Amino acid sequence: MEIKLKQRLSAEARQEQIIQVAVDLAGKRGMQGVTTQEMADAMGLTQGAIFRHFPTKDAIWIAAINWLRESLMGALGVAVQGARDPLDALERMFHAHLSFIAQYPAIPRIVFSGQMLDENPVLRALVREILTGYEARIVMLLLQAREAGMIRPDLDEHGAATLFLGMIQGLVVQIKIVGVDRSMQEEARKLFPIYLAGIKGGVAA
Amino acid sequence: MEIKLKQRLSAEARQEQIIQVAVDLAGKRGMQGVTTQEMADAMGLTQGAIFRHFPTKDAIWIAAINWLRESLMGALGVAVQGARDPLDALERMFHAHLSFIAQYPAIPRIVFSGQMLDENPVLRALVREILTGYEARIVMLLLQAREAGMIRPDLDEHGAATLFLGMIQGLVVQIKIVGVDRSMQEEARKLFPIYLAGIKGGVAA
DNA sequence: GCCTTAAGATAGTAATCAGTCACTATCTAA
DNA sequence: TTAGATAGTGACTGATTACTATCTTAAGGC
Numbered sequence: 001m002e003i004k005l006k007q008r009l010s011a012e013a014r015q016e017q018i019i020q021v022a023v024d025l026a027g028k029r030g031m032q033g034v035t036t037q038e039m040a041d042a043m044g045l046t047q048g049a050i051f052r053h054f055p056t057k058d059a060i061w062i063a064a065i066n067w068l069r070e071s072l073m074g075a076l077g078v079a080v081q082g083a084r085d086p087l088d089a090l091e092r093m094f095h096a097h098l099s100f101i102a103q104y105p106a107i108p109r110i111v112f113s114g115q116m117l118d119e120n121p122v123l124r125a126l127v128r129e130i131l132t133g134y135e136a137r138i139v140m141l142l143l144q145a146r147e148a149g150m151i152r153p154d155l156d157e158h159g160a161a162t163l164f165l166g167m168i169q170g171l172v173v174q175i176k177i178v179g180v181d182r183s184m185q186e187e188a189r190k191l192f193p194i195y196l197a198g199i200k201g202g203v204a205a
Numbered sequence: 206m207e208i209k210l211k212q213r214l215s216a217e218a219r220q221e222q223i224i225q226v227a228v229d230l231a232g233k234r235g236m237q238g239v240t241t242q243e244m245a246d247a248m249g250l251t252q253g254a255i256f257r258h259f260p261t262k263d264a265i266w267i268a269a270i271n272w273l274r275e276s277l278m279g280a281l282g283v284a285v286q287g288a289r290d291p292l293d294a295l296e297r298m299f300h301a302h303l304s305f306i307a308q309y310p311a312i313p314r315i316v317f318s319g320q321m322l323d324e325n326p327v328l329r330a331l332v333r334e335i336l337t338g339y340e341a342r343i344v345m346l347l348l349q350a351r352e353a354g355m356i357r358p359d360l361d362e363h364g365a366a367t368l369f370l371g372m373i374q375g376l377v378v379q380i381k382i383v384g385v386d387r388s389m390q391e392e393a394r395k396l397f398p399i400y401l402a403g404i405k406g407g408v409a410a
Numbered sequence: 411g412c413c414t415t416a417a418g419a420t421a422g423t424a425a426t427c428a429g430t431c432a433c434t435a436t437c438t439a440a
Numbered sequence: 441t442t443a444g445a446t447a448g449t450g451a452c453t454g455a456t457t458a459c460t461a462t463c464t465t466a467a468g469g470c
Contacts, residue, residue, distance in 0.1 A: 008417055008466060030319035032237050036458065049418050051459060111378065112317030114235035124382075131383050152402075158385075159395035163368075166375020170367045173316065173374065177329075178336050180363075190364035197357075198403030213436060213447055241428065254448050256429060412470090419464070426457075434449070440442090 015053050017043055022064040027105035031061055031113045058120055065126050068107055075100050076137070086145035090138070090164070091192055097168055098188050108172045135161045142199070152201030160199050167195055220258050222248055227269040232310035236266055236318045263325055270331050273312055280305050281342070291350035295343065295369070296397055302373055303393050313377045340366045347404070357406030365404050372400055
């Protein structure tokens with residue numbers, strides 16, 4: 001976060017800055033723990049000024065989640081480009097997602113933020129939309145891989161997609177809570193082959 | 206939660222009740238969202254009375270997490286008894302854990318409660334202890350399975366343990382957020398074979 | 411160099427929260 | 441029956457919160 005001294009910004013620029021600050025702080029403390037005062041402090045602004053740009057705090061989170069969704073989907077789209085085959089695409093998505101989380105830890109914190117998602121149906125719908133969209137993407141790649149004969153034909157693709165997402169979540173928990181010694185990228189490289197073997201099953205590598 | 210009319214409890218009994226209520230409410234709203242007022246209401250008590258039995262709110266969470274840890278470990282211990290082999294034990298643990306989460310949803314909510322774990326080092330240490338203990342248990346089973354020649358010898362057991370925990374987390378997210386149509390148990394039965402294939406690798410089933 | 415406009419400051423409000431404290435009601439044991 | 445112990449009450453405090461008036465001042469077009 002850079003410090004701007006007495007610089008008055010346009011409404012549009014300030015809105016974007018607020019979203020960035022919200023994403024940044026949510027990555028450190030989770031949505032629940034971030035106050036508008038903290039956001040204002042991070043920008044060298046008074047707390048009341050925030051509400052000139054957003055009607056409510058929840059509106060900030062909605063904007064922040066939308067920003068994250070678009071950024072993540074963009075990153076995944078770029079990662080998949082130039083993939084040799086569906087399974088290679090899957091692996092690229094996996095690593096791209098982990099890189100994104102390393103850069104924006106707000107993502108897992110929002111997915112697991114419990115109460116807020118329970119109470120605000122708009123936020124809940126947004127997060128669900130991201131997850132279902134992501135799952136559909138994985139299922140599509142798995143179906144392509146099946147057609148290409150790269151994975152076993154009896155594979156439950158929805159289960160395999162859940163396992164894919166779980167693999168990412170498991171890694172996040174290992175890093176965030178257990179504080180594993182190996183880096184996330186390093187750990188990830190050990191995990192993916194196990195997953196691959198799982199979905200390939202009897203098919204020769 | 207049952208309603209007790211004007212029944213005065215011993216300090217010990219009331220403490221246990223507070224822990225139960227805390228676990229119950231944390232499963233519904235997450236640790237962060239539960240207030241001492243809500244706890245008191247659930248027991249037909251005034252809010253101030255809580256603090257005759259616990260010095261601080263965090264002390265309640267510490268007691269609640271300890272209770273959950275012992276209960277979970279007990280359930281896992283029972284589940285593993287009578288397992289035919291290490292991999293069977295792993296599968297029993299998997300299903301027992303999911304059953305436990307279905308009964309006490311507080312567990313995943315606490316693991317992912319972000320801010321509180323960041324700010325309270327005692328809580329954080331407790332949760333980490335649970336996770337590392339659990340991971341050690343899985344690694345042990347995997348090593349036994351390797352010795353028995355049931356899984357591929359080059360398997361990274363720590364990665365496989367992370368994937369095991371991620372499988373559970375992925376299922377929880379699917380149910381809680383996406384609200385998958387299939388039941389968790391049903392979904393679980395589709396997931397585990399994929400995991401098994403992943404760790405068996407080239408070894409014949 | 412004004413003058414309008416909109417970003418921001420200042421100083422609130424009402425609600426909610428954990429934790430305190432003096433007191434009261436109830437239980438138990440002699 | 442009574443006296444001591446203690447679970448529970450009720451009213452409170454101080455801190456924090458999202459959000460809102462009203463005033464101030466900087467920026468940009470003319």
